[in-house]
Amino acid sequence: MRARLALRLCAASGALALATAVGMTLSGPAASAATGTATGYATQNGGTTGGAGGQTVRATTGTAIHQALCSRAAADTPLTIEVEGTVNHANTAKVSGSSCNTAAGVVELKQISNVTIIGVGGGAVFDQLGIHIREASNIVIRNVTVRNVKKSGSPTSNGGDAIGMESGVHNVWVDHVTLEASGGESEGYDGLFDMKADTRYVTLSYSVLRNSGRGGLIGSSESDLSNGYVTFHHNRYENIDSRTPLLRGGTAHMYNNHYVRLNESGINSRAGAKARVDNNYFEESKDVLGTFYTDQAGYWQVAGNVFDNVTWSARGTENNPAGPDPQSNTTVAIPYAYTLDAAACVPDVVSRTAGAGKGLQVSDGNCAAQSPTAAPTAPASPTATPTATPTLPTGTNLSLGAGADGSSKAGGTSYGNVRDGDLTTYWSPAGATGSVSVKWGSATAVSSIVIREASGSVGVIGSWRVLNADTGTVLASGGGAGTITFPRTTLGKITFEITGSSGTPKVAEFETYA
Structure with missing residues (x-):
């Protein structure tokens, strides 16, 4: 008995020493510091709750984030990682384990599920270090800043994407983040928010994307059309050359966003994509909506938008701007509930709520900011209450004859x-x-x-x-x-x-x- 106790104490001491070394604080199961619930398309396909109901740990380095993932019992064990401080190349190493698949020089969320990463305390900054989500589901990222991620020059990370998703990713909620670069592709940067290779049911909300050549894409090429069902709401896109986003195939819903200084083009719907564009405010920008740089048409449904000092180029073979008088050329049914702020107040309410360090404030639907509601403590996906002798639904059994x-x-x-x-x-x-x-x-x-x-x-x-x-x-x-x-x-x-x-x-x- 004493020998077994000594071994347990030794193991616990070793775990604590490792956690201290990598910048991770261990805690038991606890309510997450996160408040609020997912919105938009992230609420579909079973919902998005991240690590709700699981253990909460505190991390101050990228290595600690990886260690937290690798310390779980399984790759789908719910986990909330509270991050404080600056995460960079110097403190982000690969960690191995049966419940993770990490890499150095990037925060790697690969082949995992049921994880929340949220900035706390004095804030969380991922400096020149991207977040990569691959073959993963039910992921929540909130209240963090990701800046100056490069694909060329030094140091490089994540192919130059601030947040990138690919290969069978579904149900991701990114909320109250700040994603920023310091230039375009010629300066070594790529996209701020990219989705490709079968990425679905994603929401980007209350976030700031700025100072980049490319805001983001849905689909890496005209043949990568398996992505979609993405919601963008209450975000501020500022000083972006193009791709807010570039949408190749799939369906997206953009509402109550503030777009300012889109220098070349904005929402680029192409290759059969459908964009629903409601009550946004476009300001001091060019070609904010249409199909650009291709002859493969995309479509849009527009209502309630404000176009303030927006210019439009002439139509051509590979250039089909929606303006100067944008009209709908498709219809897009939205399966979730949402409340629209009036477009006229979008710049104000977005300025008070969007981005990291804003206290996770949200709009009340009447152009005023308010604190979010509490986060769920258990997954919100539809489930059954089964019985051996079930209560039958009413109507005809449609399986007969099928x-x-x-x-x-x-x-x-x-x-x-x-x-x-x-x-x-x-x-x-x-x-x-x-x-x-x-x-x-x-x-x-x-x-x-x-x-x-x-x-x-x-x-x-x-x-x-x-x-x-x-x-x-x-x-x-x-x-x-x-x-x-x-x-x-x-x-x-x-x-x-x-x-x-x-x-x-x-x-x-x-x-x-x-």
Whole structure:
């Protein structure tokens, strides 16, 4: 017993020494210093809560940030990292571990989920050091400054992007940050806020982007069209040459932003992209909206914007400005609730709320600043309260007569058994996990499903996800069979994916209801 106690004390002492050495303060599970909840498209696809409900640690170096990520039990263990001080190349080293994949010279958020990074105390500055998000989800970044990140010259970091996202990133909320450069590409800088290679469900809110050649992009080329569902609101873009943002494919919503001194072009919608542009204030700028530098058209819906001393160039083969009298050429439906400030007061309310060090103040929707509401303590994604004998939704079971397929099936089982109305037949995956889908020949609206386990296997299904198989969007997640509800969605195919179980799952019926 004494030997085991000595080992535990030694391990704890070693962890504390390591934490002290890298600039990290350990604490137990606690409420985050962050307040407020995600807005815009980050609220969709299950929501964005970051590290809410997990442990909180304090970091003063980039190495400490990496150490905090690597010290988690798993790559998805919720974690809030409170950052204070200046993070730079000298104090940002690679840290290894089973729950992280970090690198030197960049804050690397790779192959992880459920993390919040928030500046506290005297503030957090990432100096010449970018933040890279790759193959990650449910990430929140708030109240930090990222400045002068270079792709050429010395030192270099993150390909010159202040914040860059790529490769299967989804559900990111960036809020009350200041992103700034000291010039354009010829001076060694690239984008301030870039998204590419299947990055979706992102919100940038109450932030300042300034003094850069490029504000940011959605899609790295005309063939990188898998990105989108991005919201930009209550941001200030100042002294930017272009890309506020450059939108290649996908959908974006820009509302209540203040754009001042856009020197060459602004919102550049192209390659089939759709931009909804509501109640923004454009000032002392050129070509603030349109399709530029390409003949591949993009589209926009405009309402309530103010154009103050804005100039427009002539139309040409690769130049299609929306002005001088911008008119909508598409419609964009917005799936989340939001409140618009009048465009006339946007410069004032944005000046009092946007950027790091503003106390996380937000607009009250009536052109006044107010403190944010409390952050959630648990993920806000749609979940079910399953029961072995579920309460049926009202209406017709749409699965009857539909098609079915899946990822695999055990011998003697069939995909079609989940939509035949017979509880004595069932589908099982060829293992403990797998997926089964119901599909229709035309678009069908669905808002709930019922998963019934076969007799003798009730309680075997553990964790699961419900997916819109047309888009890959997660409609709901949770555990156990039963009734599952989610926002009404029109689709051609819906998938029930079992990600954990206590044995061999047996799905007798996969019922769907409008």
